[in-house]
Amino acid sequence: MENEYDMKSIKEKGVDFEDLWFSSVSDEILDNPEDENGQPFTGLAYELYPNGQIIYFTKYKNGLAHGLTCEFYENGNKKSEKEYRYGQLHGISIIWFENGRKKSEQQYEHSILISEKNWDEEGNLLNKYEIDTDSPHFEILESRRETHINLGRE
Numbered sequence: 001m002e003n004e005y006d007m008k009s010i011k012e013k014g015v016d017f018e019d020l021w022f023s024s025v026s027d028e029i030l031d032n033p034e035d036e037n038g039q040p041f042t043g044l045a046y047e048l049y050p051n052g053q054i055i056y057f058t059k060y061k062n063g064l065a066h067g068l069t070c071e072f073y074e075n076g077n078k079k080s081e082k083e084y085r086y087g088q089l090h091g092i093s094i095i096w097f098e099n100g101r102k103k104s105e106q107q108y109e110h111s112i113l114i115s116e117k118n119w120d121e122e123g124n125l126l127n128k129y130e131i132d133t134d135s136p137h138f139e140i141l142e143s144r145r146e147t148h149i150n151l152g153r154e
Contacts, residue, residue: 010057014044027087028063040064049074058084058134073098085110086153088144097121110144112137 015062021030021038021133029045030038040063048054053076071079077100082130083091090107097103103124116129131138 004112005057007054010044010046010054012058015041017045017047020045023063027058027062030063061086080149083108086148109141110148112144114141 004121010115020041021033023030023034023038023040025034028141029041029047031041032038041060042062044057044059046057049055051074053074054072056069056071058065058069061067065084066086067084069080069082069084071081073079075098077098078096079098080093080095082093085091086110090110091108093104093106093108095103095105099121101121102119103121104116104118106116112131113129114131118128120126131141
């Protein structure tokens with residue numbers, strides 16, 4: 001399965017994750033070490049397999065994953081595609097088997113799993129899940145929705 005990403009452009013516009021730093025205090029990705037006044041990183045970061053293929057790329061905003069994250073198998077086939085918002089899974093997350101068939105599809109909101117479907121390697125649906133509005137997870141989701149509205153993120 002071919003992926004639709006311009007790997008050359010990702011390498012040209014992005015920063016190798018090896019050149020970034022992880023904050024020990026805030027879980028943010030920094031452009032320089034903390035003791036060298038590192039600031040939260042905004043941009044595209046990637047990591048490479050020894051063969052030069054991209055392992056993954058992630059978009060960051062103010063040190064947090066924000067936007068598209070994609071992982072690839074070493075042969076270049078897409079492994080997963082996820083959307084992040086302010087460091088939380090938010091939107092559709094898809095995982096593929098190495099043979100290119102869809103393995104799972106999840107819908108997240110503020111890192112709370114809303115729905116999920118899983119398939120076997122032949123494409124047969126194994127199970128489905130949808131959040132129950134009476135579950136504790138739904139209560140957490142409601143709280144996170146309110147928090148994001150109060151922060152002006154909705």
